[in-house]
Amino acid sequence: MQSINQHTQVVVGLGKSGLSLVRFLARQGQSFAVVDSRENPPELATLQRDYPDVAVHCGALSADLFSAAQVLYVSPGLPLSTPAIQAAIARGVKISGDIDLFAQHACAPIVAITGSNAKSTVTTLVGQMFAAAGLHVAIGGNLGVPALDLLDDSVDVYVMELSSFQLETTSHLKARVAVCLNISEDHMDRYADLEGYIAAKQRVFNHAQAVVINRDDQASQPQHTDAAVISFGLSEPAAGEFGLRQQSGASYLAYGDKLLLPVSQLKIRGSHNQANALAALALGQSMGLEMTAMLAALQAFPGLAHRCQWLRKLHGVDWYNDSKATNVGAALAAIGGLSANIQGKLVLIAGGEGKGADFSSLKAPVAQYCRAVIVLGRDAQRMAQALGDAVLIERVATLEEAVQRAAQLAQAGDSVVLAPACASLDMFKNFEERGDVFSQAVGRLL
DSSP, X not given: OOOGGGOXXXXXXXXXXXXXXXXXXXHTTOOOEEEESSSSOTTHHHHHHHOTTSEEEESOOOGGGGTTOSEEEEOTTSOTTSHHHHHHHHTTOEEXXXXXXXXXXXXXOEEEEEOSSOHHHHHHHHHHHHHHTTOOEEEEESSSBOGGGGOOTTOSEEEEEOOHHHHHTOSOOOOSEEEEOOOXXXXXXXXXXXXXXXXXXXXXXXXXXXXXXXXXXXXXXXXXXXXXXXXXXXXXXXXXXXEEEEETTEEEEEETTEEEEEGGGOSXXXXXXXXXXXXXXXXXXXXXXXXXXXXXXXXXXXOOTTSSEEEEEXXXXXXXEOTTOOSHHHHHHHHHHHHTTOSSOEEEEEOSBOTTOOOGGGHHHHHHHEEEEEEOSTTHHHHHHHXXXXXXXXXXSSHHHHHHHHHHHOOTTOXXXXXXXXXXXXXXXXXXXXXXXXXXHHHTOO
């Protein structure tokens, strides 16, 4: 077995996507090594069991590890700013990743979806639209199955959720259609500024044949594109655009002046989900899907767990689990989307690991729409300070305690929503566990 620093190809990171890279390169019969900055990365045991001849290094990374490298396949969890990777870049080493390799080997067209919020909802919904049209669709990327594990000659179309971290190492995407759904401050613990984060997101548009843009969010739009463009937004649509129209006191999803579906027939609630539905329609339209199939999928779509998921109604109060609202933009979408559809006020449960975000933009909508905010987690105090005297703010130690206090504060006609505006890793394994703990606590209320 060669030592690490004799290999020309190195997989950097041994999580889920790193292991998918290992599987792919092994299937290709290529020689490579694997490194991870952690002493005991998640997939180490699997690697050693299934690929015992692959050289692996776990622990601190040094430039010497990459002395013979010609290409580094960097997993999204590892910043390109890591000194050993920067040294390799300075030496002219090519940087790639699993999405880059996937795009080079996928035979079917790719629908590429990124954005600060709603990626998973729109990716899943578009996938169901293709399935409703009778096509063999593969869905994955940042959601569910790693991209390289989806490669199959029988697939008609790939619908891919892509994170900014994945896009950093992607140069060959060439999507049939691409969208950046929205931009809000996120991952400021990884990017030097918001512009750096936006630049990573904008890479989704590189060499795309068609582009879907959110006309309500200028930061999400491509700076320059020669591709065909179709837009969506919550305003009235012009010809060739998707938007909302009002008729006889009801709101409709519309394409130009054509009414498509009353929003009351959507199972997903809130104005942010109406935007998600319109984005999905625009993506499907650009791929030539029949409107009938798309609308049928829309009407059947129940939404995803932990994403503004309705849990129950108790004593006249509706409870929503939006644990996936892991940044300020997602929390703002939940507050705005839910408040438009309730008689009373919101009781917001928020807090966790803030990822360096600025919480001040929450203050005005909280003052307008919320009865109270219950904060918890590592950045609870920082959030409370940002909200100031907007409304009653209480700090608790556990999510279970937050649920009990919210039940006491909420009045008939109100809604309680867990929309943390923060990551979960200070208190939970992931946002799913946080949402499950919340849902279980809500279920125990009497």
